[in-house]
Amino acid sequence: MRTSxxxxxxxxxxxxxxxxxxxxPAPAFISIGLAMILTGQIIIHLNPRLGSLAxxxxxxxxxxxxxxxLIMVSVLGEDVVVTTPxxxxxxxxxxxxxxGDFKDFKAYLQTRSKELLTExxxxxxxxPTRTSIVVSADRRSTWYHIxxxxxxFAESGFDSYGFETKILKDHSL
Amino acid sequence: MLSMTLQLTISxxxxxxxxxxxxxxxxxxxxxxxxxxxxxxxxxxxLGWNFGLVSAKIPQLVSEDRYEEPASLQVAxxxxxxxxxxxxxxxxxxxxxxxxxxxxxxxxxFSTKLGNVRNKFKVPHVNGSPQVGQMLxxxxxxxxxxxxxxxxxxxxxxxxxxxxxxxxxxxDRLKSAGGFSDVVLGSGLQ
Numbered sequence: 001m002r003t004s005x006x007x008x009x010x011x012x013x014x015x016x017x018x019x020x021x022x023x024x025p026a027p028a029f030i031s032i033g034l035a036m037i038l039t040g041q042i043i044i045h046l047n048p049r050l051g052s053l054a055x056x057x058x059x060x061x062x063x064x065x066x067x068x069x070l071i072m073v074s075v076l077g078e079d080v081v082v083t084t085p086x087x088x089x090x091x092x093x094x095x096x097x098x099x100g101d102f103k104d105f106k107a108y109l110q111t112r113s114k115e116l117l118t119e120x121x122x123x124x125x126x127x128p129t130r131t132s133i134v135v136s137a138d139r140r141s142t143w144y145h146i147x148x149x150x151x152x153f154a155e156s157g158f159d160s161y162g163f164e165t166k167i168l169k170d171h172s173l
Numbered sequence: 174m175l176s177m178t179l180q181l182t183i184s185x186x187x188x189x190x191x192x193x194x195x196x197x198x199x200x201x202x203x204x205x206x207x208x209x210x211x212x213x214x215x216x217x218x219x220l221g222w223n224f225g226l227v228s229a230k231i232p233q234l235v236s237e238d239r240y241e242e243p244a245s246l247q248v249a250x251x252x253x254x255x256x257x258x259x260x261x262x263x264x265x266x267x268x269x270x271x272x273x274x275x276x277x278x279x280x281x282x283f284s285t286k287l288g289n290v291r292n293k294f295k296v297p298h299v300n301g302s303p304q305v306g307q308m309l310x311x312x313x314x315x316x317x318x319x320x321x322x323x324x325x326x327x328x329x330x331x332x333x334x335x336x337x338x339x340x341x342x343x344x345d346r347l348k349s350a351g352g353f354s355d356v357v358l359g360s361g362l363q
């Protein structure tokens with residue numbers, strides 16, 4: 001009796017395993033899908049504001065600088081933290097910018113400036129907006145934190161910059 | 174009566190059509206495409222905000238060395254400098270965003286003629302809020318009295334502790350309500 005029941009179960013399992021099943025790879029798809037969505041959130045080109053702690057001022061800015069260099073500035077304690085779209089982070093003391101990564105930040109701007117010149121010469125076309133800088137400044141920052149950046153822009157040959165704001169959708173508010 | 178060859182061909186075709194070798198790769202490819210679209214959709218949904226820009230300007234200096242360049246460039250650069258309305262000069266309006274008031278006047282009022290108390294004007298803040306509208310109104314009255322056209326560029330010098338939202342708002346108001354096409358930010362105020 002036990003033998004016949006066991007052979008029946010074995011036969012059933014044999015039949016089941018021979019059938020095509022679609023549920024088996026589903027967990028793999030779920031994990032792959034979640035990984036892809038997570039990747040989408042952290043891919044730099046999809047999310048240029050990655051890693052920035054800056055909370056923007058809500059205003060009515062209406063100009064757009066397509067292709068401009070985005071520089072995100074936030075304040076952590078006494079330090080100024082700058083994040084670039086390439087996810088590079090520069091940090092220096094607000095009291096003494098030269099003591100931290102400020103020199104590296106200036107070197108980064110000069111490198112970007114040279115890269116732009118090379119791109120323009122290769123493309124044989126210059127786009128003014130691409131030589132502009134968009135400063136995404138944290139609402140807690142003050143002019144004391146920001147003005148060294150403007151000097152760095154000027155030293156690197158950039159003459160146009162702007163401050164990014166969140167546009168309020170309802171202007172009557 | 175079908176021939177043996179035809180029956181064999183039909184049998185082979187049936188077998189081929191019943192094979193599901195491509196079903197899994199197709200499902201996998203479809204899911205990848207679906208996830209790719211989902212990634213962009215999720216990014217679009219999570220960004221949520223429209224971003225604007227309040228722009229400012231860094232002045233460009235034309236040095237005397239420029240005159241050593243070829244004649245055509247000399248002429249072009251000089252003509253551009255003469256015609257441009259965005260050239261900084263003694264009459265350029267300077268707005269100082271102080272701790273408790275806004276000050277405005279020509280640039281000389283804050284540089285070579287700093288000691289003169291009659292060439293600069295003060296608009297006190299109300300509850301800590303800069304009265305940019307009042308200042309622009311006073312500025313227009315002042316320009317009418319002096320029979321001078323307001324230049325297209327203004328210099329804004331915030332005090333070091335000025336919060337950036339206020340600085341951004343003042344730049345925005347100067348450009349939108351004040352009619353200035355460019356605003357140059359200055360520093361060094363003690």
